[in-house]
Amino acid sequence: MLNRLPILSSLKHLVHRFYMYMTVDNSISTRAIQWKPELHLQRNIDLYKTQHDQFAALLNQQSEQGLVQFWLDMALSNLPSKYNWEPENRTQKAWEHLSLYCEESCYRAASQVWKEKQSKCWEEYIFSARCLIYDPVKFPKILAKYDPSISPLYAYITEVLRKTIKDEAALAKFSQWRLLCKKSNKELKEALIRYGIREPEVSRFLFARKYFKQVYQFNKIQNPETRSGRRWIEPDSNDFQESQLYYNAEKLLAIAPHQVAVGKDVTGEQLQRWMETCITALRNYPQSIVPSISLEVMGAVSYTIESDGGFHLEIEDSPPEQERLCQQMEAVLQHELLALNEEQKEILYLYYGLGWNQKQIAAKFAVTQGAIARRLQTIERRLINGVYSLKQPSQWVTGYVTRWLKYSYETPDYSDLIHAALVTAVKLLKTQSQNLLRLHYAEKLDINTISNQLDLPVDIVNELLYQTNYELETALLKELDIMIKKVLSIWLNKQYKHLEKCNFKLHFKDLILT
Structure with missing residues (x-):
């Protein structure tokens, strides 16, 4: 103020x-x-x-x-x-x-x-x-x-x-409290970023504002006994204390952002300082001259399918090695497609190019629908293994998870698909495992301090950390499988739709010439 x-x-x-x-x-x-x-x-x-x-x-x-x-x-x-x-x-x-x-x-x-x-x-x-x-x-x-x-x-x-x-x-x-309560999350987020606040604080401020609004509106705005002729009166210390109770109680729920879940409990005084910072940021924030989508807030990754039928992963300001990896991935997939036998190629063409279902394909080959499903799975696994060969997940996942926990656990990059997968995996862990990660990687407590705080032997704490890391590695491998399958399905659809379009043009040209 x-x-x-x-x-x-x-x-x-x-x-x-x-x-x-x-x-x-x-x-x-x-x-x-x-x-x-x-x-x-x-x-x-x-x-x-x-x-x-x-x-x-x-x-x-x-x-x-x-x-x-x-x-x-x-x-x-x-x-x-x-x-x-x-x-x-x-x-x-x-x-x-x-x-x-x-x-x-x-x-x-x-x-x-x-x-x-x-x-x-x-x-x-x-x-x-x-x-x-x-x-x-x-x-x-x-x-x-x-x-x-x-x-x-x-x-x-x-x-x-x-x-x-x-x-x-x-x-x-x-009223400054009306300003704080009325602004949208997008406006407040943009204002905080312009004011110099970064993650994980931005997510924590937004989460705290959510509970402060609920408490303030109930205690002051909707309470006729406390309004005294003014609608947006000053909150008192009890409002902030009550808000921090809700914040601390719900920060480990699934609805809480990762940056909130891994942070410490807050006090009423700290939450009040956060709200005052939000007010200052909003007051310093020009309203109508801001882009409708801020470049500071936009994610950096997007998927597009080019008109030539190839799948491309676009990464804003991506380093050369990532671009090379994308090119290598498409080259590997093209190579694997060419290596398939004629029956496998025809099944893919019917399924992705012409849009036949498995039952229709089974009738053509005089086999059961289950047989076609297994053949499609075999082809899919072969293509996935080809993509995996570029990075060999079983060899790099362990090191990647360790580095992520050490350097990016508090501030994951949601534009990075692997970071996003790890955040999802953390939320699926048991509460004890989540709490252990928070103490070690967010609060930066050493093993002995964690041992004393949780009243557990040091060797048990080490074992739990090892087991938690292993669970994250397993979850990440599963998530990679899911992501690659989605990418592969998009890529195959585009490849064979493009092929079908080309075949149609050639056939139509032949009809005209004849």
Whole structure:
């Protein structure tokens, strides 16, 4: 919380006002407002600087009102006429540039109200102002009423915001606890990441917020005895204590994220600090200028089937060895297909290419359906063994599990399929085994300390750890089998659908020629 007004650092150049937003710098003893660039808007400015003569001239002249009017014309009237090089969403970007230009007005307006009435935290005032300039409905209406002949835009917006903040403060519309309760998990996650919070803390903060909301709404929002005429009143220590009881009781359930399950129990004071951090992160988070899917949050792995019929594993920023492995996998599968006998090839073609079921194939070969099922399984196992030969799971799984427990147990990478499989495997372990892993690999306790804490002999603890590792290795091998079967099924379907399509084209061509 801020109990005094932070200093606003000045921007070096006028153009910065159109692509930079404010954030509170907590790294120094005297808290100050710092500026951070919104990179996609900075790139947009650079584009117009190099491609648009009028815009470049306004920049050279340092014409603040001219630049403001340039974006206003584009946002309100879609003027001037669009060039081919301009982005398709240029109007939306114009609104975003104007919102950022008004960031300093938020500070000025909030400062004026706070100096008149310091009974509320300054952060509440500035957040109320920012809500308005990032509102996609209200902000355009405010700008539509602006008359440039009367005053500069920054003065007009500052006055509008000042009145808005005073009205909302008088009616008690704004509350930091309302902000915390109303924001979605996606918004809070994005805000925490931008604020510098990383896993496993992000998952723990989200999980804690879930139980705090339940307790706070029951004890304060829905309880007429505690509302006292205000809807979003301050929570008390009992609310945080009750929230931490729910958090600790349910963190080992299947619904709890892995990062939560492997963490320590929390105290009421710690949970309160987490919620205050969430509030600060949300207040520092620009709302309308964020990508609909943040690149910081998106997973890095996706599967696609290319039109040429081949299966490819796409890994964002994947190292060369992973790309080579994908290429090797497809080469091995193609080799194994060519090595099949004619009957096996025909069965695959009928099953994956023409979509026949096992009963239809059995009738063609005059055998039982069970015989066809076994032949398909034999072919499938041969292809799977070919893929396994690239990495030899039986040889690398033990070492992989050991390294994962040591370095990635608390913060698994869910975009890595093997990490995700191990997280699933951990949740299937007995409670005692999960607790043992948490103490050793999350809390970093040595064997002797665990022995004393669990009141078990050291050799028993070692044996339990060894057995748990073995269970994870076994589960991972099973999960690898499942994943490879899924991948193989997709690949075979594509291969034979592509072959059937080619055969149809050749047959159709023959009909035309004859």
